[in-house]
Amino acid sequence: MASVIDAARDQMKKTVESTQENFSGIRTGRANPAFLNPIVVDYYGAPTPLKALATIGVPDARTLAVTPFDVSQANAVEKAIRDSDLGVNPRRDGNVIHVTMPELTEERRKDYVKLARQKAEDGKVAVRNIRRKTKEGIDAAIKDGEYGEDEGKRLLKDLDDVTKKITDEIDAMLAAKEKDILSV
Numbered sequence: 576m577a578s579v580i581d582a583a584r585d586q587m588k589k590t591v592e593s594t595q596e597n598f599s600g601i602r603t604g605r606a607n608p609a610f611l612n613p614i615v616v617d618y619y620g621a622p623t624p625l626k627a628l629a630t631i632g633v634p635d636a637r638t639l640a641v642t643p644f645d646v647s648q649a650n651a652v653e654k655a656i657r658d659s660d661l662g663v664n665p666r667r668d669g670n671v672i673h674v675t676m677p678e679l680t681e682e683r684r685k686d687y688v689k690l691a692r693q694k695a696e697d698g699k700v701a702v703r704n705i706r707r708k709t710k711e712g713i714d715a716a717i718k719d720g721e722y723g724e725d726e727g728k729r730l731l732k733d734l735d736d737v738t739k740k741i742t743d744e745i746d747a748m749l750a751a752k753e754k755d756i757l758s759v
Contacts (some may be wrong), residue, residue, distance in 0.1 A: 583709040594698030616655040693750040
């Protein structure tokens with residue numbers, strides 16, 4: 576019986592992980608390898624994620640160092656970073672490509688906060704959808720006689736508790752990300 580709640584909790588936890596991953600792609604004032612996650616490189620005619628083709632290091636607070644595994648593809652990696660919509664200009668130093676993060680303006684920081692809030696809201700909507708589907712399943716089970724009224728009410732209360740806990744977790748992640756973005 577509680578396995579219905581456990582299944583919903585597991586799905587909601589995956590949503591939290593996805594939201595956290597979405598947050599990692601939002602820039603703060605510091606260099607973060609996850610910033611380059613959306614970049615796809617044309618690797619011998621096949622679109623390949625950058626993180627599969629190179630190591631990404633953080634030599635200092637505002638610089639990323641990208642070292643391609645296949646040195647012959649350094650030009651393709653540099654071109655993919657330059658052509659991306661991330662607003663950075665890479666420079667080569669032998670086989671290493673340095674990406675310097677420009678300083679964020681106050682306006683840009685506010686845009687990133689809005690983006691973070693949107694990603695958090697998307698996560699909470701996904702959690703509410705999981706709750707709705709689980710509730711419909713519980714209601715149908717009560718109607719079919721699989722659960723008694725009291726058992727169904729207890730399951731619904733447990734479901735609401737789990738939903739509240741998960742949405743609070745997303746809100747806490749958002750508050751931390753906003754603080755991170757706005758700190759200069």
